[in-house]
Amino acid sequence: MDLQKRYEELKRQNFPDSDRIKFIADLGASGEIEYHYKLICKDRDEGTNLNLSSSFYKHDKEGLEFLFEVLDNEKEECMKVFAAYLIAETLSKLRHRDFYALFCSRLIPIMTSLIESKDALLRQKIIIALGWIGSLDEIDILTKQMLEDKDSFCRAWSASSLMQMSFHGVDKELLQEKTKPCFASAIAAETDLYACGIMIEAAQVLFGKKWISSSAVEDVDAEKIEKARKSAARFLNK
Template identity: 60%
Template sequence: MLSKENLEVLYNELAEHEFPDGERIKFIDELGASNELAYHYELICKEWEEDKDLYLDRSFDRHGRDGLEFLFDRLNGIEDERLKVFTVYLIAGILSKLRHMDFYFEFCKKLNPILASLLEINDNTLRHKIIIAFGWIGSVNDIDILTNKILADEDSLCRAWAASSLMQMSFFGLNQDILREKTKSVFAQAINVEKDLYTCGIMIKSAQTLFGKKWISASAVENIDIKKIEKARKSAIRFLSKG
């Protein structure tokens, strides 16, 4: 287990050589294995500030309960909107990896109201992160939050992420039957009125995954294939509108 001083030396060496992948991956592992939570978080914040993709956060889950308690403690003192959202997003990502731990629900219950308080944030990109986080750790009580976003958010990508997050909930332990019951009519309504074709495609793809259908391919969505999206829209609405 390396000390902060050792980690600092390694980081500076990596920075000098522009973070070669092999050494960077080893360093990420060393960060997760260390007890230097504050330094680990400091480097993650530096990465966010410099808008780099070093993925230093990938091993923060190895700090377990101590890491989560540390991050929640830091949240209390964060006033910067972007840093707060990024930290909340980090916590949600960590929790999505720790579903098997006995403290999982305790921390989800603690995080959910914080996520809810940030849902109306003006910055669309930051709002994307909050919506995605709900897909990872949201409960049955949070389904309505996402259905509201899929129908009413002014940003098309937020609506798309809301659809995707509803689908993601089924992957992260939420009862699929309940999800289907509470979202079927919402998906029908949203897909019917959505004007942005890419977002419409994401909605259809999310619904087909949740309901076990095959209306559209991923490539048709990514390529914004108008004919295929419109054809899939009709099929999806026909199914989702049934009682």
């Protein structure tokens, strides 16, 4: 059965997990790059959250070239962000490939221009993606968003992305050195308790501390967040 027929059959059955996972793997292993991308777009538009993009990296360099072509021809800002995010997600799984650095250097200038978007949801996607593929050069962009963005989620995800960079090839000691005063300022100034909790959690991972639990952040436990804020401030201002 070809992929299109299989998709229609899965849709009719309301996408049972085991069949969906097999279908996603087969999509990535196929040469149907354009069809795969169309299904990812359809999934986004219909809000079905099928995780179809998870195997796009299997298209390797060809898949990335296809996405850059989409990006080059796209005029609509939200679709440009969508394509850039998918390229970053794909690249984050192809770090070992010899073309990784070249594609990152092509994508990052596009992403840094898109971060100026007036749409907070689009900025959030770009901020998250920078955490996957950003280098030391992008630290200043993320610290600026963490300190100055008007959207609390953008500020929170900027902190998370700075922490993510330490898992994705950016020198941890340099990252700590460059971000320590910024985390101190951002955590002290943050008025949104959830964003503050996320910042503290990101900083504690980056600096190897234990100031707050994930559950306290998720529950927006004001008392625990404020206590952690004081502990974080003492360390970060040293």
